[in-house]
Each structure stands twice: as C-alpha cells, then as structure tokens.
Amino acid sequence: xxxxxxxxxxxxxxxxxxxxxxxxxxxxxxxxxxxxxxxxxxxxxxxxxxxxxxxxxxxxxxxxxxxxxxxxxxxxxxxxxxxxxxxxxxxxxxxxxxxxxxxxxxxxxxxxxxxxxxxxxxxxxxxxxxxxxxxxxxxxxxxxxxxxxxxxxxxxxxxxxxxxx
Ligand SMILES: Nc1ncnc2c1ncn2[C@@H]1O[C@H](COP(=O)(O)OP(=O)(O)O)[C@@H](O)[C@H]1O
Ligand SMILES: O=C(O)C1=C[C@@H](OP(=O)(O)O)[C@@H](O)[C@H](O)C1
Ligand SMILES: [Mg+2]
Numbered sequence: 001x002x003x004x005x006x007x008x009x010x011x012x013x014x015x016x017x018x019x020x021x022x023x024x025x026x027x028x029x030x031x032x033x034x035x036x037x038x039x040x041x042x043x044x045x046x047x048x049x050x051x052x053x054x055x056x057x058x059x060x061x062x063x064x065x066x067x068x069x070x071x072x073x074x075x076x077x078x079x080x081x082x083x084x085x086x087x088x089x090x091x092x093x094x095x096x097x098x099x100x101x102x103x104x105x106x107x108x109x110x111x112x113x114x115x116x117x118x119x120x121x122x123x124x125x126x127x128x129x130x131x132x133x134x135x136x137x138x139x140x141x142x143x144x145x146x147x148x149x150x151x152x153x154x155x156x157x158x159x160x161x162x163x164x165x
Pocket of ligand 3: 014015030
C-alpha cells in the first residue's frame, strides 16, 4: 500500500508529497492532477457538473492511485468517501495540518471552487473534516511555520525508519 497525504486545502499535500516521493525514489501521484488531465480544470468540473459528480470521478482516481506503489496526494475532500476511508485504514497516512493564520498566505490564485468565500469557507470545511483526518492519520505534522523542504525531509526519514523496523 502507498504512502498517502491527507489534510485540508493548502496544507501542502501536493508540494510536500512530490518531494517525499523524490526523496524515497518512488513515483508520485496527485489525484487532482490525474482528474485535470482527464476532465479539465477542477473549477470547470464543479461549475459544469457540480461537486457530487466531482466526488464520483475523484473516487475513481483515488481507487486507482491506491493500488500503485507510489506516494499519493489526495485532494482535501477525498476522505469524505467511505470506501476511501476504509482503504486508508490499511495505508500509511500522513495528515498535514495547518493553522488558519498560516494558511491565509497560501490561498492565492482562487483555483479552489469551494473557497469562493475565502478563509471563512476554509475554516468551516476544515472543522467538519478534522475528526476524519485525525481518525485516519498514521502520523500528523503541522506545516504552519516550517519550510516545505524540512517537513519533507522529516517524513522521508520517518518512512525509512519504519521500513527498517
Ligand atoms: N510549509 C509551507 N510553508 C509555506 N508555504 C507552503 C507550505 N506548504 C505549502 N505551501 C504553499 O501553499 C500552497 C498550497 O500547497 P499545496 O501543496 O498545493 O497544498 P494542498 O495540495 O494541500 O492543497 C502552495 O502555494 C505552496 O507553495
Ligand atoms: O478540499 C476539497 O474539497 C478540495 C480540495 C482540492 O485539493 P487540495 O486539497 O489539494 O487543494 C481539490 O480536490 C478540490 O478543489 C476540492
Ligand atoms: Mg493538492
């Protein structure tokens, strides 16, 4: 089973996951990137087909990715799917958390359709999902005030130590 990154929007799942994959010398899969390659930009999928449809194609992408020997970064809402929740019980799950204060500087670009209301939406959505992230996590790291490189190095070392046990 792969190493899987979960957590709220802009916690660093995509950026840190990619670095960890490089550090471990294994393939990297970002499920959002796969969806965009097949269906176009996520904002357009939400606008055209709605969130429910996005969650269906997201589950397909997650189902495929979790069968690969890879580091896999999920979108923040992928853990809402109950099949994904049970799949993750058998995976190494890295939960990246971030505080409201720290995430504010990371929400530029406006690419995330669920954040039309900005930080208020981010906080509300995170509060709903937080117990799910906590329940699924093998390890949790707070990314708020640390550089991406240091967090990625810590995770690579942690995985290597686990593999040596
Ligand atoms: N530890 C960090 N410190 C500062 N900025 C970060 C950190 N982690 C991620 N970022 C920035 O936050 C934004 C969102 O990161 P991303 O990896 O796309 O998050 P996610 O995939 O969890 O939504 C990017 O611009 C990224 O450079
Ligand atoms: O939390 C969510 O519901 C979402 C998170 C996004 O991914 P990131 O967590 O990588 O930003 C992306 O999948 C989509 O905009 C929906
Ligand atoms: Mg991402």
